Amino acid sequence: xxxxNESAHRAVRIVTMDVVVAALILALGALVVYExxxxxxxxxxxxxxxxxxxFYIGLLICICSAVVFVQSFVKLRTxxxxxxxxxxxxxxxxxxxPSAAYVLGVQLIGIYVPSAVFIVLFMKxxxxxxxxxxxxVGLGVSVSAFMLFEIWFKIPLPKGPLERLIGF
Amino acid sequence: xxxxxxxxxxxxxxxxxxxxxLMFVGIILGVIIGVLPGxxxxxxxxxxxxxxxxxxxxxxxxxxSCIYWGALFGGAITSILFNIPGEPWSVATTxxxxxxxxxxxxxxxxxxxxxxxFVGALVAVLMFTFLAPLIANFAxxxxxxxxxxxxxxxxxxxxxxxxxxxxxxxASMMLGFAMAAVGIDIVTGQLRLTFxxxxxxxxxxxxxxxxxxxxxxxxxxxxxxxxxFSGHGAKINPTIVxxxxxxxxxxxxxxxxxxxxxxxxxxxxxxxxxxSFMSYxxxxxxxxxxxxxxxxxxxxVIAPETAAxxxxxxxxxxxxxxxxxxxxxxxVLLGGLMIWGLQPGPLLFVEQKDFVWGLxxxxxxxxxxxxxxxxxxxxxxxxxxxxxxxxxxxxxVVICAIGAYTVKNNMxxxxxxxxxxxxxxxxxxxxxPLAPMVLALVLGxxxxxxxxxxxxxxxxxxxxxxKNWLVGSLTTLALVLLFWPLISAGxxxxxxxxxxxxxx
Numbered sequence: 001x002x003x004x005n006e007s008a009h010r011a012v013r014i015v016t017m018d019v020v021v022a023a024l025i026l027a028l029g030a031l032v033v034y035e036x037x038x039x040x041x042x043x044x045x046x047x048x049x050x051x052x053x054x055f056y057i058g059l060l061i062c063i064c065s066a067v068v069f070v071q072s073f074v075k076l077r078t079x080x081x082x083x084x085x086x087x088x089x090x091x092x093x094x095x096x097x098p099s100a101a102y103v104l105g106v107q108l109i110g111i112y113v114p115s116a117v118f119i120v121l122f123m124k125x126x127x128x129x130x131x132x133x134x135x136x137v138g139l140g141v142s143v144s145a146f147m148l149f150e151i152w153f154k155i156p157l158p159k160g161p162l163e164r165l166i167g168f
Numbered sequence: 169x170x171x172x173x174x175x176x177x178x179x180x181x182x183x184x185x186x187x188x189x190l191m192f193v194g195i196i197l198g199v200i201i202g203v204l205p206g207x208x209x210x211x212x213x214x215x216x217x218x219x220x221x222x223x224x225x226x227x228x229x230x231x232x233s234c235i236y237w238g239a240l241f242g243g244a245i246t247s248i249l250f251n252i253p254g255e256p257w258s259v260a261t262t263x264x265x266x267x268x269x270x271x272x273x274x275x276x277x278x279x280x281x282x283x284x285x286f287v288g289a290l291v292a293v294l295m296f297t298f299l300a301p302l303i304a305n306f307a308x309x310x311x312x313x314x315x316x317x318x319x320x321x322x323x324x325x326x327x328x329x330x331x332x333x334x335x336x337x338x339a340s341m342m343l344g345f346a347m348a349a350v351g352i353d354i355v356t357g358q359l360r361l362t363f364x365x366x367x368x369x370x371x372x373x374x375x376x377x378x379x380x381x382x383x384x385x386x387x388x389x390x391x392x393x394x395x396x397f398s399g400h401g402a403k404i405n406p407t408i409v410x411x412x413x414x415x416x417x418x419x420x421x422x423x424x425x426x427x428x429x430x431x432x433x434x435x436x437x438x439x440x441x442x443x444s445f446m447s448y449x450x451x452x453x454x455x456x457x458x459x460x461x462x463x464x465x466x467x468x469v470i471a472p473e474t475a476a477x478x479x480x481x482x483x484x485x486x487x488x489x490x491x492x493x494x495x496x497x498x499x500v501l502l503g504g505l506m507i508w509g510l511q512p513g514p515l516l517f518v519e520q521k522d523f524v525w526g527l528x529x530x531x532x533x534x535x536x537x538x539x540x541x542x543x544x545x546x547x548x549x550x551x552x553x554x555x556x557x558x559x560x561x562x563x564x565v566v567i568c569a570i571g572a573y574t575v576k577n578n579m580x581x582x583x584x585x586x587x588x589x590x591x592x593x594x595x596x597x598x599x600x601p602l603a604p605m606v607l608a609l610v611l612g613x614x615x616x617x618x619x620x621x622x623x624x625x626x627x628x629x630x631x632x633x634x635k636n637w638l639v640g641s642l643t644t645l646a647l648v649l650l651f652w653p654l655i656s657a658g659x660x661x662x663x664x665x666x667x668x669x670x671x672x
Contacts, residue, residue, distance in 0.1 A: 014597075014598065017594065017597070017598060018598055021594060021595075021598060021600075025339055025343065028343070028346070029342075029346075031361075032346050032349075032361065035360065035361050035363075036360075039358060039360060043628065046356070047355075047620065047623070047624040048355075048620045048623055048624065048628075049356065050353040050355070050356045050358040050360055051360070052620065052623075053349070053616040053619060053620060054345075054346065054349045054360060054361070057342050057345045057346050057349065058342075058346065060338060060339075060342045061339060061342045061343060061346065064335040064336070064338045064339035064342065065335075065339050067335045068333065068335050068336055068339065071333070071335070083597060083598075084392065084597070088392045088393075088394075089392070091391045091392050091394060092388050092391055092392050092593070094391060095387060095388065095391045095561055095562075095565070096388060096586075096589075096590070098562075099384070099565050099586060099589075100586055102562075102565065102566075102569070103569065103582050103583055103586055106569060106573075106579070106582055107579055107582075107583075111569065111570065111573065115566045115569075118562050118565070118566065119559075119562045119563060119566065122558060122561065122562040123558055123559055123562070126558045127556060127557075127558025127559060128558075129558070129559075137559060137563075141563055141566060145566070145570060149570070149574075153219055153222065154222075155218060155219075155574055156577070157570060157573055157574070158573065158579065
C-alpha cells in the first residue's frame, strides 16, 4: 500500500472526460444525421421518408453535445474535480477485465463452465477465500442455474462440450 | 360504482393459490434485488422477465409488479441499516433513518419506513383504482397528434424536473431515440443505422440496455468505491412494531402531505426520487420538530418513504392507461406487456378487463403481502447485505449475462451488456441521466410513428399540435417544461433585480 499516495495523485479530471465524451457523442450525432440524409430526411409521395425523424434526433444530439463540449472546454484549465483516481480505476479493471474474459468464455464453451470458473477465480484471487469455499459458491451458482433454466423452465442457454458430454 | 364491481372481479382473478404464491415469491425476490448492489428494480425485473414468458400474462404481471413493490421496500432496509441507499429514491431515507439505527432504534425506523411505504402505496392504489378508468376512457379519443403531445410532455418533463445540465439530459434522451431507430424502419421497411452489420438488423433491445447500464454499470461503480459494508443489526419484534404503530398516528399530517406529493410527482416521469426529497423538505419546514431533522426523527423517515412509495405506485398509472411509463422499472414492465402481446394504452381497459383489474387487485394484495414479508424477514435480508462484495460481484455479472442472453437468445447481447456497463459507469459519473435514455429507447418507435402519422395527417404542418385545446395545452405544457430551466433562471434573475431596486 506504499504507492497508494502516489497513485492517488494521478487522476483523470471530470472536465477532461466531459470533453472527450461530448466529442464522441457529437461524432455519433453526426453519423445519425449523415445516415438520415442518405435515407432521405424529407418527404416523398408516401409521406415522411425513413430518415425524417432520425434526422432531427441526430441534429439535437449534435447541438446538445456541442454545447456540453464548449461548456466543459472553457473550464478545462480551472476545474480540478476528479473523475477517477488511478487506484480506483485499477479496482474497476479488476472486475471489468475478468468479466470481458468471462463473456469470451461463454461465447466459446457455453455459459455454465465459465460461470463457475469466473466465480471461483474471482473469490480466490480478489476475495482471498479458500479454494473450498470458492469452489462451493461457483459450482453452486452454476449447477442451480443449470437446474433452473435447462430442466425446470426449459430455457436453453449457450452450452459447450461438457454439457454435450452429459447429454444436453 | 362500476369500478368497485370490476375491482372485486379483479380480486377473484388475483386470489388464486398460484397467484398468491407468485406474489410472495415476487416480494421476496424484489426485496433481495432492492438490497443487493447492482440489482435495482428495473434491472431485476429485466433479468427475471424471460422466466415469466411461460406463465399466463396476469400471473406474470402480478409477480413482476410484486418484484417492483419488493424493490421499493428493500431500498429502505439498506438506507436505514447501512446508510447505503439501495435505490435513488431512498437517499432521503438515510438522513434520519441511519442516525436512528446508530442510536439503536433501527427496529423503530424500519417499522416506520415499511408502514408508511404501505400507507403511501395504498393511497396511490386507491387513486389508481378510480382515476385509471377515467383517464383510459378519455384517452380513447386520442389521435396521433395527442399521443405525440403526451410523449413530448413525458420527455420534456425530464428536462423540467431534472436537476442536472439540461443539455446532458437531452443528449442522453436523444441517444436513446437514436438507438431505438436502429434496425428496420417499420413504415418503409428500409434498414436504418445498421451500416451493413447484419447483427444490428433487429436493433438494440432495451432490456439488454437496462441490464448493462444499471447492472454492470452499478457493479463497476461499487468496485471503484471499494465497498465494504458495515451495518447495524436489526431486531424487529412484535413489541417494537406495536410501539411504533402507536406513535404513527401523531404524524398524520406529514403522511397526508407526503401521499399527495408522491401521487402527484409519480405520474410525472422520474418522479419518485424528487418526490422523496420534496416530501422530506416540506416535512422539515412544516414540522414542529423541524430543527431536529437529520438527528434521527421518525417523521424524517415517514415523509420520504410515504412519498417514494406513492410515487412508485402512481408511476404505473400513465404506463397502463396511456402506454407511457413513468420510471425505468415501469418501462421494463411495459416492455413485458408488449412481449406478451398486450398493447398498453386506453384499449387495454376495454379489451383486457381481467388483466387490468387483476393487476389493480394485486397492487392491494401485493402491498399487504409486502408489509408482512418485510416486517418478518428483515434479519434475513440484512444478512444478505453482509455477504462480501467479492462473492456478490461475479455472481451478479453471471446473472446479468444469463438475463441478457435470454432476451433474444443472442450472444451479441451478452457482449452488449459489457459495453452498456462501461457506458453506464461513465454516464453516471458525468451526470448524464440514464432514465430518459431508457425511456426513449422503449418509446422511440411509438413516438416516431405517432409523429409521422400526425405529420401525414397535417401534411407536414406543425400547427397540428395546437389544432384543438387538448393537444394544444399538452404541447404548450411540454414546451414550458422543456424551457423550465431557462424560465426559472429568468425568474430568479428578475427577482434578484427587483430586490436590488427595492433596496436602493
